[in-house]
Amino acid sequence: MKEVRANILEGKYEEILAAVQSPVIALTELIKNAADSCQNSTDPIVVKIDTENRIIEIKDSGEGICEKEIERLGEAGYSSKMVGAHTVSPIDNPLSGSKGLGLLTAFFISDTLEIETFSVRDQKSYFIMWKKGNQKFSYDETTESYDIGTKIVLKNVEEQK
Numbered sequence: 001m002k003e004v005r006a007n008i009l010e011g012k013y014e015e016i017l018a019a020v021q022s023p024v025i026a027l028t029e030l031i032k033n034a035a036d037s038c039q040n041s042t043d044p045i046v047v048k049i050d051t052e053n054r055i056i057e058i059k060d061s062g063e064g065i066c067e068k069e070i071e072r073l074g075e076a077g078y079s080s081k082m083v084g085a086h087t088v089s090p091i092d093n094p095l096s097g098s099k100g101l102g103l104l105t106a107f108f109i110s111d112t113l114e115i116e117t118f119s120v121r122d123q124k125s126y127f128i129m130w131k132k133g134n135q136k137f138s139y140d141e142t143t144e145s146y147d148i149g150t151k152i153v154l155k156n157v158e159e160q161k
Contacts, residue, residue, distance in 0.1 A: 010055025014136040017076050023161040026105040030058050030152060032082035033102045037150065039120075054157040056110070061149040064119040070126060070139050076101060103152075107132045109161040110154035117150040 008016055018026070027047070034045045036061055048057040065073070106113050115128035125146040130137030 001016055007068075008103065008135075010019060011133045012109040013074075014104060014130075014132045018160060019103060023109045025060075026108045027056070029102040029105040034058055034060035034062065034150070034152075037064070039063060043149075047075065054110075054155070054159065056154040056157055057151060059149065059151040061147065062119040063121065064148065065115070065126065065128075066119040066121040067124070067126065067141070068098045070117075072134070073128070074130075074135075076104070083118065106154050110157045112155040113137075114153040114155065115150060116144075116146045116153075118146040118148050 017043045030046065031045060038045070039062055043061045046056075046057070046059045047057075050056070061157055103113075111132040113128075113130040113132075115130075116125070117128070125142045126139055127142045127144070128137055128139040
């Protein structure tokens with residue numbers, strides 16, 4: 001029997017995997033990711049919407065993203081959440097995601113994703129840049145001292161969304 005490998009067309013990866021039903025769902029997914037990383041029940045999650053510059057920021061003070069997890073960020077179907085007996089967040093809330101798609105929902109409403117993160121595990125800061133349609137992202141360890149946690153910045157948010 002012949003086998004044919006399923007594939008996603010060049011330049012369509014982010015668009016197809018971000019095919020959610022509404023901007024509210026996209027933002028909810030990103031906020032749930034932030035909540036899953038909270039270290040304490042009093043950790044704030046801050047959402048800023050700048051309509052003039054078409055930017056949305058979501059900031060948490062959670063555990064951040066380590067380099068090992070950054071390298072798997074674009075791997076649909078993979079999530080470090082809910083692996084084995086790991087089903088609750090550090091503050092004993094049920095984890096909300098496990099498919100590795102939450103971050104990709106950002107591309108439903110924007111075309112550029114920037115992430116600043118300080119990893120508690122690595123004790124290092126990282127900057128991640130991902131543009132829709134590239135099917136790749138870049139990251140670097142940075143000497144800039146980010147606050148504990150992660151800030152996700154959605155740029156060029158579509159006006160109608």
